Amino acid sequence: QVQLVESGGGLVQAGDSLRLSCEISGLTASNFAMAWFRQCPGKEREFVAAIMWRSGSTSYDESVKGRFTISRDNAKIQVFLQMNSLKPEDTAVYYCAARDGGMWNNPQKYNYWGQGTQVTVSS
Numbered sequence: 146q147v148q149l150v151e152s153g154g155g156l157v158q159a160g161d162s163l164r165l166s167c168e169i170s171g172l173t174a175s176n177f178a179m180a181w182f183r184q185c186p187g188k189e190r191e192f193v194a195a196i197m198w199r200s201g202s203t204s205y206d207e208s209v210k211g212r213f214t215i216s217r218d219n220a221k222i223q224v225f226l227q228m229n230s231l232k233p234e235d236t237a238v239y240y241c242a243a244r245d246g247g248m249w250n251n252p253q254k255y256n257y258w259g260q261g262t263q264v265t266v267s268s
Contacts, residue, residue, distance in 0.1 A: 147171040147257045149241045154262030157231055161266070165226040167241030167259055172222075174245040175199075179224040181215060182252050183237035183264075190240065192250035194226060204248050209235075231266045238263050 153165040165181070180195035194215040195204045203215055214227040224241065239262050242255035249255070 147243065149243060149257055149259035151239065151241045151259040151262040154239060154264045156265045156267065159232055159266055159268050161231050162227070162229045163231065163264060165228065165239055165241075165262060165264075167224045167226075169222045169224070169241075169243060172243060172257070177243055177245050178248040179215075179217065180242045180244075180248065180250075180255060181224075181226045182240045182242055182255075183235075184240065184261075185237045190252045192252070193239070195248040195250070196224060197248060202248070204250065206250070228264070231264075233266050233268045236264060236266050 148170045150168045157163055176199045178195055178197055181193040182190045183193050184190040192206050193209055194213055196215045196217055212230045217224045241259040243257040244255045
């Protein structure tokens with residue numbers, strides 16, 4: 146059984162930083178993609194960043210390039226999202242997701258999801 150558990154959300158001010166973590170268990174694929182998505186009330190879930198577990202290749206949405214960094218810890222089987230220079234428009238529930246195979250920015254391509262962690266950025 147695959148489980149993803151996010152942590153690290155919270156309430157910060159504009160310009161601050163936060164680091165989200167996602168602990169993964171039960172995933173047996175030899176290569177897989179991990180991603181972060183976010184969702185605001187009444188809006189669709191949107192892609193933030195993704196990383197290939199084996200190669201470390203990454204992909205980012207344009208809105209977070211240069212501010213957010215996705216990384217992984219192979220030993221601990223964790224993926225992280227370092228978020229710097231946060232803006233009020235980054236406020237959302239952030240979800241960790243996983244899929245066998247390559248990276249996609251379409252949430253429907255991901256099989257496994259965490260429960261989400263709230264990030265609130267005040268102006």
